[in-house]
Amino acid sequence: MAKTARAAAVHLLNEVLGEGALLGQVDAPLAALSPADRARAQRLAALVLRHVEQADRVLKPFLRKTPPLLVVNVLRLAVVELVQGEAAHGVVNEAVTLVRNDRHAGAFSGLVNAVLRKVAALEAPFAKLPPQRLPYWLRKPLVDAWGREAVTAMEAVQAQVPPVDLSVKPGWQGDLAGEPLPTGSLRLASAGQLSALPGYAEGAWWVQDAAAALAVPLLAPQPGEAVVDLCAAPGGKTLQLAAAGAEVTALDISEARLGRLRENLARTGLSAQVVVADALTWQPERQFDAILLDAPCSATGTIRRHPDLPFIKDGSELAELVPLQAALLDRALGWLKPGGRLVYCTCSLLPDEGEAQLAAALARHPGLRVEPAAVPGMDPAWLTEAGALRLRPDYWAGRGGMDGFFMVRLAR
Structure with missing residues (x-):
């Protein structure tokens, strides 16, 4: 059972990328975590899934052979966290620990340490990379329908963590900070814990x-x-x-x-x-x-x-x-x-x-x-x-x- 948010995130990635499971239906690695760590694990896994292509392109020059999936996902997670500005010391150390503690992947801990130290020395490794492309089966009909420029713009949006939109009951006068959209929804850039927001308990709004x-x-x-x-x-x-x-x-x-x-x-x-x-x-x-x-x-x-x-x-x-x-x-x-x-x-x-x-x-x-x-x-x-x-x-x-x-x- 995963004991840290990062370990749980790697497990989630293994299930999605290795077993074809829906992210929202993988519960086992999250059960032992606190609510905050559970949310962080899901957030980290989703972030990696938005940047698998870029992470793999950054890692490719440092890998002569593709390691097992667990090792690859540990590396992907670490690369994305480094790009997000997380402290290199903590990211690299936990990545090495995650691999070393796995009985099937322990032999790759030295590789993980060496590769991530090289990645940590890179300056803005995602800066010149395009956003992650949609799979061919989907991208082709979308390009045919809307054009290549529009699809590239969609991919750029899909690479971002989306805001949270709320539908508010008519007449509610509560104070909930957000951007009123032209169509009537309320957009929150960062919602945090939804159940702690004003109006949640009295049912004044719902996520939509x-x-x-x-x-x-x-x-x-x-x-x-x-x-x-x-x-x-x-x-x-x-x-x-x-x-x-x-x-x-x-x-x-x-x-x-x-x-x-x-x-x-x-x-x-x-x-x-x-x-x-x-x-x-x-x-x-x-x-x-x-x-x-x-x-x-x-x-x-x-x-x-x-x-x-x-x-x-x-x-x-x-x-x-x-x-x-x-x-x-x-x-x-x-x-x-x-x-x-x-x-x-x-x-x-x-x-x-x-x-x-x-x-x-x-x-x-x-x-x-x-x-x-x-x-x-x-x-x-x-x-x-x-x-x-x-x-x-x-x-x-x-x-x-x-x-x-x-x-x-x-x-x-």
């Missing part, structure tokens, strides 16, 4: 990326309207709908993921009917004034917050996701009241899960139309020719960017 928070204003729920939030977990959009006064049904196939939604409903004092069901087989007892479908997708728009994704995905899931998205959209359209509206969205940068889905839906459903997007603070540059919103990480780059999303409002 500013891009994700635009789907509900696009739907424009009205007080008393019957609204269903499909694929609702973890629940940020459900909370927005409930805060707007809608009568909300929150549906998701995962009981475990809905647990977090229930916790946030309880903390914020908001209400929704929570349903555990598969939207492809669930049959509602009534039709709805409005429907929000945040469809399962590749999550390629969230890489700035989840830097492990490029290392554990290969694009193969698209073969199942694209038809699933279409099936969910077709089924949801049948639940709309006459004159009702539906917002379809995905946290994906891939046109196959956004623009192409819209074109195919309009072809399948005569009479279906796009209602031009209009949300507070919207930049006209975000609008597609079809009237949908295309959000990208490089938008608001100077403010820390935003998650990548496609969203469109549809009506019959």
